[in-house]
Each structure stands twice: as structure tokens, then as C-alpha cells.
Amino acid sequence: MQYIKDNLEIVKENIERACNRVGRDTDSVSTVIVTKTASAEQIKEVIKLGYTELGENRQPHLKEVAIAIEAFLAENRNNPDLPKKVNWHMIGHMQRNKVKQIIPIVKIVHSLDTLRLAEEISENCRKMEIKTRALLQINCSEEPQKYGIPVGAAMHLAEQIYSMGNIELLGIMTMAPFTDDEIVIRNTFTRAKEVFDDIKRQRFIGAEFQHLSMGMSNDYQIAVEEGATILRIGSAIFQPQDK
Numbered sequence: 493m494q495y496i497k498d499n500l501e502i503v504k505e506n507i508e509r510a511c512n513r514v515g516r517d518t519d520s521v522s523t524v525i526v527t528k529t530a531s532a533e534q535i536k537e538v539i540k541l542g543y544t545e546l547g548e549n550r551q552p553h554l555k556e557v558a559i560a561i562e563a564f565l566a567e568n569r570n571n572p573d574l575p576k577k578v579n580w581h582m583i584g585h586m587q588r589n590k591v592k593q594i595i596p597i598v599k600i601v602h603s604l605d606t607l608r609l610a611e612e613i614s615e616n617c618r619k620m621e622i623k624t625r626a627l628l629q630i631n632c633s634e635e636p637q638k639y640g641i642p643v644g645a646a647m648h649l650a651e652q653i654y655s656m657g658n659i660e661l662l663g664i665m666t667m668a669p670f671t672d673d674e675i676v677i678r679n680t681f682t683r684a685k686e687v688f689d690d691i692k693r694q695r696f697i698g699a700e701f702q703h704l705s706m707g708m709s710n711d712y713q714i715a716v717e718e719g720a721t722i723l724r725i726g727s728a729i730f731q732p733q734d735k
């Protein structure tokens with residue numbers, strides 16, 4: 493699985509170069525490794541290489557993988573090369589009836605996109621006496637078929653979430669259209685940054701609101717240039733490059 497190490501190296505260099513192009517500190521960008529297509533062996537490999545932020549987009553699968561990885565780390569707890577734990581990021585659409593299983597095991601929900609989902613999360617947080625950290629998923633490209641709250645409704649939803657008290661809003665998440673057109677992608681990310689800055693400026697917003705989750709295998713370098721603080725990258729890491 494040398495290719496995983498090589499791919500991670502390439503991605504890291506690309507992120508550094510993109511940061512340099514726009515004068516950003518490389519520490520201001522973190523990467524969630526999206527494991528949805530990866531095998532258990534591939535996931536273990538990225539963990540061995542020091543990556544601890546992992547993302548999944550389907551709820552039952554996230555739970556299964558998280559349990560398997562937890563067992564693996566427990567079995568290998570004396571191995572100094574392995575971390576004690578990893579952090580899971582829920583990046584896909586969430587069904588309300590699975591909220592209860594997911595929120596205790598994830599570090600950040602990236603896909604909070606409706607008031608009803610926020611209410612369900614908040615209600616479950618209350619029962620479990622926990623808080624949930626979340627990003628507001630916003631449909632910045634305004635494609636009708638896409639998940640995410642419309643730009644025009646985002647501010648109001650952010651305010652409603654704040655008033656619930658047990659959801660910590662860390663920022664926003666967006667996805668660019670699936671296209672090779674760099675201009676379309678860049679426009680989506682520029683728009684996301686504007687929306688992010690706009691919400692951040694509001695009086696009700698706290699200091700923890702500082703993350704912009706955008707950029708995938710196809711477009712993460714553009715996302716870095718446009719201000720992403722969290723990238724979500726899968727296939728660029730798990731696909732052998734010698735195609």
C-alpha cells in the first residue's frame with residue numbers, strides 16, 4: 493500500500509503549494525480523510541501514517557467502521573506508532589431517525605441542513621446531556637437537486653441553531669458542482685466564503701465559528717485558495733495513481 497503514502501504526500505504538497513500561492517499558513521488547513529470507499533486495511537494504513545480525522549457519509553456504515561477501528565486501536569494499544577483514538581466526521585446527508593446513534597460518536601457533523609434535523613439533534617443532545625459540534629451545509633452553487641440549505645435561508649437557520657444552546661456551530665460546509673469547469677467551482681467557493689464571512693459577522697455568532705469545510709479530491713487546491721479550513725478528501729488518497 494505504498495501508493496497511499498505517496499498519495500498523501502502528493503496531496504500534502506499540493507495543499508502547501510496552494511497555501512503559498514495565496515499567502516496562507518499551512519496550519520490553517522486541515523484534512524478529513526474520507527474513508528467511504530476504503531477497505532479496513534486502507535483505513536488502518538492512513539491511521540498508521542498519522543492521520544486521525546476520518547469522514548464517512550452514511551450513518552450505519554460510519555458506526556460500523558468506527559467500532560471496527562476502535563477495536564483495532566484497542567488491540568494495538570501498546571503500539572507507539574498508533575494513535576489512542578481517531579475522530580469521525582459525518583459528512584453526508586443525515587436521516588433524523590439515525591441521529592441518536594451518530595451524534596455520540598462523531599466529532600463534527602458537517603451536514604446540518606434543515607431546522608428539523610437541528611431540532612432532532614438538539615433534542616437528543618438534551619437527553620444524552622452532550623453537545624454536538626456542527627457545520628451548516630449550504631447549497632452555495634444553488635443546484636436544485638442538492639442537499640444543503642439555500643444561501644438566503646442560512647442566516648436565519650444559524651440563528652435558530654444558536655438559540656437551541658446544545659449545538660455548537662463551528663462554521664459552514666459546501667460542495668462544488670461536479671464539473672471540470674474551474675470557474676464554476678471557484679465561484680461556488682468564493683460565494684461560500686462570502687456567506688461564511690457574512691454569518692461570522694453577526695452579533696449572535698460565537699468565537700468557535702471559524703471553519704469553512706469545502707474541497708474534495710477534484711477541487712481541494714481551489715478550495716484552499718478560496719479560504720477552506722477543512723478539506724474532505726477520499727479518492728485522491730485511496731486510488732492508486734498508476735492508472
Ligand SMILES: *Cc1c(COP(=O)(O)O)cnc(C)c1O
Nearest residue numbers: 526549583708709724725726727
Ligand atoms: C465522498 C465525499 C467527499 C470526498 O470525495 P472525493 O472526491 O473522493 O475526495 C467529500 N465530501 C463529501 C460530502 C462526500 O460525500
